[in-house]
Amino acid sequence: MRNILATKRGIIGVGLAIGVLASLLQFWGNPANMGICVACFVRDMTGALGLHRAPVVQYMRPEIIGFVLGSFGAAYLFKEFRPRLGSAPIVRFILGAFAMIGALIFLGCPWRALLRLAGGDGNAILGLLGLIAGIWIGTRFLKAGYNLGPTHKTYSSVGWIFPLIMVGFLALMLVYPAIPGETQSGVLFYSVEGPGSMYAPLAVSLIVGLGIGFLAQKSRFCTMGAIRDLILFKQTHLFVGFISLAVAAFVTNLVLHQFNPGFVGQPVAHTMHIWNFAGMMLAGLAFSLAGGCPGRQLFLSGEGDGDAAIFVVGMVAGAAFAHNFGLASSGEGATTAGMVAVGIGMVVCLLIGFTMREKIA
Amino acid sequence: MSSIVDTRGLSCPQPVIMTMKGIDKKDADELIVLVDTDTAKENVSRAALSRGWEVAEIQRDDEGYRITIRKEG
Numbered sequence: 446m447r448n449i450l451a452t453k454r455g456i457i458g459v460g461l462a463i464g465v466l467a468s469l470l471q472f473w474g475n476p477a478n479m480g481i482c483v484a485c486f487v488r489d490m491t492g493a494l495g496l497h498r499a500p501v502v503q504y505m506r507p508e509i510i511g512f513v514l515g516s517f518g519a520a521y522l523f524k525e526f527r528p529r530l531g532s533a534p535i536v537r538f539i540l541g542a543f544a545m546i547g548a549l550i551f552l553g554c555p556w557r558a559l560l561r562l563a564g565g566d567g568n569a570i571l572g573l574l575g576l577i578a579g580i581w582i583g584t585r586f587l588k589a590g591y592n593l594g595p596t597h598k599t600y601s602s603v604g605w606i607f608p609l610i611m612v613g614f615l616a617l618m619l620v621y622p623a624i625p626g627e628t629q630s631g632v633l634f635y636s637v638e639g640p641g642s643m644y645a646p647l648a649v650s651l652i653v654g655l656g657i658g659f660l661a662q663k664s665r666f667c668t669m670g671a672i673r674d675l676i677l678f679k680q681t682h683l684f685v686g687f688i689s690l691a692v693a694a695f696v697t698n699l700v701l702h703q704f705n706p707g708f709v710g711q712p713v714a715h716t717m718h719i720w721n722f723a724g725m726m727l728a729g730l731a732f733s734l735a736g737g738c739p740g741r742q743l744f745l746s747g748e749g750d751g752d753a754a755i756f757v758v759g760m761v762a763g764a765a766f767a768h769n770f771g772l773a774s775s776g777e778g779a780t781t782a783g784m785v786a787v788g789i790g791m792v793v794c795l796l797i798g799f800t801m802r803e804k805i806a
Numbered sequence: 807m808s809s810i811v812d813t814r815g816l817s818c819p820q821p822v823i824m825t826m827k828g829i830d831k832k833d834a835d836e837l838i839v840l841v842d843t844d845t846a847k848e849n850v851s852r853a854a855l856s857r858g859w860e861v862a863e864i865q866r867d868d869e870g871y872r873i874t875i876r877k878e879g
Contacts, residue, residue, distance in 0.1 A: 451848050525844045595815025665845050736817045
């Protein structure tokens with residue numbers, strides 16, 4: 446059977462759908478220029494679980510749960526569920542952690558970089574340039590034989606673990622829903638102010654997340670792959686999806702009066718250009734060494750890829766470190782500790798790139 | 807003459823890199839690429855077409871797919 450979503454028209458359609466839905470999620474209650482941000486939302490979930498205690502970024506984001514479960518559903522429906530693991534898990538964990546730290550210094554993943562641009566935030570340009578620079582470094586390693594080695598097949602139940610964790614998180618949300626004005630509901634933490642307190646209704650977020658997870662699994666939508674394939678293979682397939690997302694979000698923002706051009710005073714953003722660039726360069730390099738943007742890692746986790754799931758667990762750990770150690774930026778700008786962390790992260794990623802390659806015959 | 811490129815177990819973008827390398831070697835006008843995910847199947851097919859090769863046959867087996875690509879002309 447031909448996979449329509451993996452054609453050029455398919456990937457454009459998926460990019461347009463994600464762009465429109467992300468912009469609408471902002472209209473329905475999600476933070477400005479943050480309709481969907483995989484890094485920010487995983488960070489918010491880390492806060493909801495109390496693994497970091499930054500009071501303004503705690504919420505169990507149903508979009509992320511939907512991404513994994515939507516992909517899981519699509520993979521089962523189209524017989525693409527392939528439980529697998531074993532390709533350098535500790536390396537993927539570290540890459541996930543530093544990808545998250547880099548993203549939180551810029552204040553967004555590649556998805557949010559596009560949404561910030563589509564909302565008029567000029568600082569996103571620096572982030573996108575950093576992302577391209579990081580991915581470019583990654584492609585040099587790929588050309589030189591960088592490879593984390595093969596996975597192997599495993600039991601179906603292994604592939605179920607990550608989706609079931611998401612079901613568990615959803616159950617926690619239903620058992621312990623947000624209580625207006627309260628920072629805690631049962632075991633879950635909630636924000637009463639800041640971006641963590643801004644969210645679309647649970648059902649809306651979950652349904653949008655499920656829909657995007659389903660579409661993205663079948664279309665293989667990946668923001669890192671978009672740039673990597675363009676640099677490495679001169680292929681524009683994923684890139685047109687990437688551009689479609691930005692264009693659709695921009696047009697939807699214009700219609701909803703959510704477009705505010707400028708650099709200063711942008712929502713959940715800072716104007717330290719060098720660190721916007723450097724944070725995203727670190728994230729881009731980590732994504733390219735791990736073979737997927739954070740969204741793609743969630744979709745792969747849903748189709749049974751245990752290594753992608755480990756990357757996501759690494760992102761959770763990275764988010765906890767980022768807030769517990771004061772590495773994450775705020776509207777005020779990047780922190781000194783964050784700058785040091787970017788340096789350490791770059792050294793670690795470069796070491797991974799240089800040392801983990803096969804001898805080229 | 808045909809040769810086999812085994813990409814099973816390797817994640818994106820390795821199957822495409824290995825296929826491209828096989829095509830660029832220029833010592834075979836037919837390659838059999840073994841992949842184990844649908845994503846790799848699509849990516850390898852797309853890569854072959856982008857290099858002016860044709861996808862002659864895709865066979866499903868227990869491990870995934872066996873893709874035969876051939877130099878056109």
